[in-house]
Amino acid sequence: MTNRSLLIKLITITVLSLLLMIPLSMVSEQINDRRYYHQQAEDRISTSWSGPQVLSGPRLVVPYKVRRTYEKKEDDGSVVKKTSIVKRELIVQPGHLAYETQVDLESLFSGIYELPVYTSNSDVSGYFSLIELETLNQKKNLVSIGKPRVVVHIQDVRGIVEKPVILFEDEQKYSFSAGSGYSYSGNAIHALLEGRSLGLKGNKVNVKGADAQLRFRLNLRVRGSQYLRFLPVAEETKVSLSSNWPHPKFTGRYLPVSRNVSENGFSASWSISAIAIDRRAQRISKKCGSESCQKNTFGVDLIEPVNIYSQSERSTKYAILFIGLMFIAFFLFEVIKKLPVHPIQYSLVGMALVVFYLLLFALSEQFSFLLAYLIAAIASSLLISWYLRYVFFSRKLAAVFFASISTLYALLYGIIQSEDHAMLMGSMLIFLMLALTMISTRNINWYQLTAVKTSPTGNVKTE
Template sequence: MNRNLAIKLGVIGVLIMLLMIPLLLIGGMVSDRQALRDGVLADIARSSSAAQALTGPLLVVPYRKTVREWKTHEKTAERYLEEREYRGRLYFLPERFELNGHIATEQRSRGIYQARLYHSDNQISGHFQLPAQYGISEDYADYRFEPAFLSVGISDIRGIENDLKLRFNGTELAFAAGSADRLLSSGVHAPLPALDGVNGQRLDFAFDLKLQGTAQLSVTPLGRETLVQLSSDWPHPSFIGEFLPVTREVSATGFSARWQTSFFATNFAEALDDCVSRDDCRAFNSREFGVSFVDPVDQYLKTDRAIKYALLFIALTFAGFFLFEVLKRLAVHPVQYGLVGLALALFYLLLLSLSEHLPFATAYGVAASVCVALLGVYLAGVLHSAVRGGVFAASLAALYALLYGLLSAEDYALLMGSLLVFGLLAGVMLLTRKLDWYALGKPA
C-alpha cells in the first residue's frame, strides 16, 4: 500500500473523530430536552395528582392502659402503689382484601409536552376478624378502649374523585379527611360504631374509590389473603413492585392483570409489629405491587439509541467511499468526506426536533428521507454517476430502515445489531476478497 493511501486512511480516521464532536453535542441536547420534559411532567403532576399508592384499610383501636407498680418512698421507706396510664393503639389487618379496578388513561398537554394521567375506578371489599378481648392475653380489665376507626392510606389525596362512603356490617358511614394514624401518613379514615371486643366478631367492609393519578398505581397487599384485579386501555403496562401478577393479558387495546398474595408470602403481620413496636417501617412500606403507565420507549430514548449507532453509520459510509476509490479509481476529497459526515450527523438533530412535534415514526421517516435525498443528489456529483449516487442513496435508506427496526425492538436490539454488523463486514470482505492491497500503489 502506497504512502498516499495510508495518508488518506489517516485523514479519514481524523474526520471520524472530529465528527464525534457534533454527535456528542446532539447527545447532550437530547439529555437536556429530556430533563426539561421531565420537569414539565413533574409540574403537571404537582398541579393535578402524583403517582398513587394505596395502603389499607387498617382497623385501628386506640386504648388507655393502667399500669400499677409498687414503689418505696425515698425518705420514709414506706411502700405505696403507683398507677400510671399509657396510651397506645391496636392494629388489625384484613383477613381478606379484594380490589377490582378499571383504569382509563388520558393525556394532558403543556406546550409541546404531554403527560399521561389515569382515572382508576376501584371497588374495594373484604373483612376483618376481630379476636375475643382484642387478642389481649394480659389483664383485660386494665384496658379502656376508645372508639375504633378504619384507616386507608392514599399517597396523594388530591386525586380522590368521589364522595367516599364506607359500607360497614350493613351500615353506611362517612369517611373523614386524613388517615388519623402515623403509619399511613396521608389518606382518609372512617370512625366506627362500638365493636364487640369481648367476644370478637367478623367485620365486613366495602367502599368505592375513584382515584386520579399519574405515572403509576401501586397497592400494598395488607390482607391475610389479598386479591387484586386491574384492567386498563393502556397497551404498554410495566408491572412493578415486590410481586408480579399471577395472570396477565396484554394486547393492542389494553391489559388485564390479577395478583394474589397471602401472609405466608408477604409476612405483613411481622412487618406491622416491627413498625409499631420498633418504629422500623421499612418492610411495611416497601412490600407493594402495581403497574406503571410510562411509555417504555419514548422519543428521547429512541433518539439516544439512534445516536449510539451514528459512529457505525459514518464509518460504513466512509468505508463505501474508500472502496469506490480503490476499486473504481475515483478520487474523493476529504472535504467531501466531511460534508457527507456532517449530513449524517445532522440527521439526529432533525430527528430530535421533529419527534417533539410529530409521532416518532413520522419524524424518523421525514428526517431519513430528506437526508437520503440530499446525499443521493450530492453523491451523484461526487461519484460522477447518477447510478452510483442512487446506489449509495438506496444503501443509506436500507441502513436507516434497519436502524428503525433496532430502535423499535426492545428485546432483540442487540441480536439485530450484531447480525447487521456481521452482515456488513461479510459484504465488505466478499467484495475485497480478490483485491491486491499491495498493488494499489503501484503504477499500472
C-alpha cells in the same frame, strides 16, 4: 495510490470519524436537556393532577389507654413508684381483602410535552376478624378503649375524586375524613365507627362466636399518574385490575397470576396470601403507610415503555457505525473505481449524517416518531445522494448510495423499535457489513495500488 498515501488516507478518515463524535455528543447533550425539560413538565402536571398512587388497607384501628407503673429515682436518692397513662393502638388487618379496579387513562399536555394520567375506580370488599379484639380483655391495667376507626392509606390524597363511604353488612354507613386518625402520620383517610358494632362496651370486648366477622364494602375513586400500586395487608389479598392502556409494565414484589394484554388495553389479577409475605414485612405493614413500604408493593406502571428520548438516544449510539460504514464505502470506491474523494467531502457527508439525528429528535417532539424518522431519513438520504452525484459525476452511483443509505436507515429503525433484540440485530448488522467489505475487497492487491490522475477539481469524471 501508493502505500504511503493509502496509510495517510486511512489515518485521515479515522481522525475525521473521531472529530465527528464532537457534534454527536452535542446532539446527545441536547437530548438529555430536553428529557430534563420533559420531566419538569411531568412534575408540573403531577402537581396539578395527582402523583403516583399506592393504596393500602383498610385497617381497623382501636385506640386504648393503659396505666403504666414505673420506679423513678429522686434527687435525694430515694426511689418512688409513679404511674402514667400510655396511649396505645390495636391494629387489626383484614382477613380477606379484594380490589376490583378499573383504570381509565387520558393525556394531559404542558406545552409540547404529554403525560398520560389516570382515574381509578376501585370496589373494595373484605372482612375483619373481630376475635382479635378480645386481646384487649387480656390487657393489664386497661384504663379505657377509644373510638375505633377504619383507616385507608393513599399515597397522594389530593387524587381522591369523591368522599369515600364505607358500608358494613348491617347497612351502617360511615364517611371518611382526612388524616389517619392514629399515631401514623402519613397520607391517609379514616372513618370513625361506633364501638357497639364491634362488641365494645366500656372497657370490655364481647364478641359473640369465635368466627365473628365484620364485613365491609367501599368505593375508591382516585386520580394519579405514572403508576398504581397496592400494599398487601390482609391474610388474603386479591386484586383484579383492568385498563384501556396497551403498554402495562407489571412491577413490584409480586407478579400477577394471570394477565391479558392487547392493543385495546389489559387485564391482570393478583392473589397474595400472608404466607407469601415474610413476617418482617407483615410487622412493618401494621405500622407504615404506602410511602414507606414501597418494596412490598405490587402493581403496574402506566407510562410509555419507549419514549422519543430513549429512542433518539438509542439511535445516536449507532451513529458512529453509520459514519464508519459510509466512510468505508467511500474508501472502497476510491480503491476499486479509482475515484478520489477529498477529506472535505468526507466531512460534509459525515456532517449530513450527524444532522440526521438532530433533525430526527426535533421532529419527533412535534410528530410521531415514525413520521419524524421517515422525514429525517428521506431528507438525509436525498441530500447525501444529490451531493454524491456531483462528487462521482455519476447518477448511477448516486442511486446506489441512495438505496444503500435508505436500507441502513430502515435497519436502524428496526433496531430502535426492537427493544429486546436490539443487541442481536445490531451485532448481525455489523457482521453483515464486515462480510460485504471483505467480499468486495477479496481480489484487491493492496501492495500494487497505483496512483490515480485527477482533474483540477480533484475528481475524475466516469461514465
